[in-house]
Amino acid sequence: MSDASRRLVVMTLRVAVVGGGPAGIYTADHLVKSDPGVSVDILERLPAPFGLVRYGVAPDHPRIKEIVKALQRVLADPRVRLLGNVDLGADIKLEELRSYYDAVVIATGAMADRPLGIAGEDLPGSFGAADFVSWYDAHPDVPRSWPLTASSVAVLGAGNVALDVARVLAKTADEMLTTDIPAHVHEGLRANRATDVHVFARRGPAYVKFSPLELRELAHSPNVDVVVHPEGFEVDQSSMEHIGRNKQAKMVLDTLANWVGREPTGKPHRIHLHFLEQPVAIEGQGRVQALRTERTRLVGDGTVAGTGEETVWDVQAVYRAIGYRSTPLPGLPFDDTAAVIPNVGGRVLDLAGEPVPGLYVTGWIKRGPVGLIGHTKSDAAETVTHLLADTTPTAPQREPQAVEAHLSDRGVDHTTFEHWERLDAHEISLGHATQRLRVKVAGRQEMLLAGR
Incomplete structure (x- = not known):
C-alpha cells in the first residue's frame, strides 16, 4: 500500500x-x-x-x-x-x-407503549396500540395471532395511531387484501368480531392530533359509519384562537363538525368519536368488561379539567394509543x-x-x-x-x-442491502401472484432465507 x-x-x-x-x-x-x-x-x-x-x-x-x-x-x-x-x-x-x-x-x-397509569391497565383484553400495530404489520418478533373476540372496543388517544387502530378494527378483512398483509394477519382480521369501535379523546375537538387526511379516510370504507357524538363536542374562544394559528387543526375541526350528529346509515361497523372524556379505570373480573371515563371541561387555555361526571362503557377490549416510548x-x-x-x-x-x-x-x-x-x-x-x-x-x-x-x-x-433487495423482490413477486403490490414476509427465519 x-x-x-x-x-x-x-x-x-x-x-x-x-x-x-x-x-x-x-x-x-x-x-x-x-x-x-x-x-x-x-x-x-x-x-x-x-x-x-x-x-x-x-x-x-x-x-x-x-x-x-x-x-x-x-x-x-x-x-x-x-x-x-x-x-x-x-x-x-x-x-x-x-x-x-x-x-x-x-x-x-x-417502539414500546407509554403506560396510561390507571387501574385495570394490565387486565387481559387491555392492549398497547404499538403491540397491535406490530401484529398487523407482521413484525417478525411478535406472535402470529391476536385475540379479536370483542364486539365493542375502546381506543384511547387522539392521534393518528388511534385512528389507525380504530380503522383496522372496523374495516373488514377483505378490504385489507389490497395491502401487503400476509395470510396470518388476514385470517386474524377475518375472525374479528368488533362492530363498534369507540375512540376517546381527553381534550376538545380543536386540539386532537389527527391529520386531516387520516381523519377523512375513516369515512372511506363502504362498511363503516363514522359517528361523532355531540356530547363533548365543544369549541371555546381558546379553541378558535388555536385553529386560527393552525391550518391543519382547522381542517380537522371542519371535518368533525360536518359529521356531528350524523345518523348511522346501517353499515355493519361503526367508529364512534367521543371528545372531553378521559379514562379513569379499566374494569372487569379476570378480563376487560368495561371502561370508566370522566367528562372533562374546557378551562379556556387549551387544557381541560375533570367534572366528576363519570360514564361506564360496555366494552370488552381497550387499546391504549397515548404515545410511544x-x-x-x-x-x-x-x-x-x-x-x-x-x-x-x-x-x-x-x-x-x-x-x-x-x-x-x-x-x-x-x-x-x-x-x-x-x-x-x-x-x-x-x-x-x-x-x-x-x-x-x-x-x-x-x-x-x-x-x-x-x-x-x-x-x-x-x-446486507443486497439481502434486502432480494427479500424486496421476493415480497413483490408474492404480491404479483395475488394482484397486489407486495405481500410481506413475516418470520425472521423466512426473511433471512428469502434474502439468500
Whole structure:
C-alpha cells in the first residue's frame, strides 16, 4: 500500500449508526453528503431496514410507505453499508462497537407503549396500540395471532395511531387484501368480531392530533359509519384562537363538525368519536368488561379539567394509543422519566451531565416520540453537525472487514442491502401472484432465507 493510500485510510471517518429506520438512514445521508471522507455502517436489529415505515405504518397507507424509495437510495450509496439482523448488546457490545468506529450514533426510535397509569391497565383484553400495530404489520418478533373476540372496543388517544387502530378494527378483512398483509394477519382480521369501535379523546375537538387526511379516510370504507357524538363536542374562544394559528387543526375541526350528529346509515361497523372524556379505570373480573371515563371541561387555555361526571362503557377490549416510548439500551445512560438518552443537541451526556466522546443520538430516542417522519431530517442534521465538529479518526480497528469478522466469529447471520433487495423482490413477486403490490414476509427465519 502506498503512503498516499495509507493516508486516505487513516483519514476516512468511520461512523456506526444503530437503527435502520428513517432517523438512522437520514443520519447516514447527512453524513456522506456533509463529508466525502465518511463511511457509515447502519446496524439494524431486524433482517430488513426502514423501522417504523415498515412496521409502524398501517398497511392501508401505502402512500406513506413511498418514503422507502428515498431511503433505499441512501442505502444504495457505496459509502453506506447495512448490517441487519444485528442486536446491540446481544450480538455486539457498545464498547466493542466503539473499537471499530470513530463515532456511534444511536437511532433506535421508540417502539414500546407509554403506560396510561390507571387501574385495570394490565387486565387481559387491555392492549398497547404499538403491540397491535406490530401484529398487523407482521413484525417478525411478535406472535402470529391476536385475540379479536370483542364486539365493542375502546381506543384511547387522539392521534393518528388511534385512528389507525380504530380503522383496522372496523374495516373488514377483505378490504385489507389490497395491502401487503400476509395470510396470518388476514385470517386474524377475518375472525374479528368488533362492530363498534369507540375512540376517546381527553381534550376538545380543536386540539386532537389527527391529520386531516387520516381523519377523512375513516369515512372511506363502504362498511363503516363514522359517528361523532355531540356530547363533548365543544369549541371555546381558546379553541378558535388555536385553529386560527393552525391550518391543519382547522381542517380537522371542519371535518368533525360536518359529521356531528350524523345518523348511522346501517353499515355493519361503526367508529364512534367521543371528545372531553378521559379514562379513569379499566374494569372487569379476570378480563376487560368495561371502561370508566370522566367528562372533562374546557378551562379556556387549551387544557381541560375533570367534572366528576363519570360514564361506564360496555366494552370488552381497550387499546391504549397515548404515545410511544423509547427503551434503554445496554451500556448507555437513559432518562427514564423522559424516556430518552440524555443529550444536548445529539451529544450523549453521562450521569454527571458531561458529553461522552464519540457517542451521539438522533430521532425519537433523542427528543421523544413527537413529530412526523420528515421531522427527523432536521434532527439528524443537528446531530451530524456536532459529530463532524467533534470527531477525528481514532478507532483502533477501522478496517471495514473487522466488524464483519467479529459478527462472523459470534455466529451472527447478518444481512446486507443486497439481502434486502432480494427479500424486496421476493415480497413483490408474492404480491404479483395475488394482484397486489407486495405481500410481506413475516418470520425472521423466512426473511433471512428469502434474502439468500
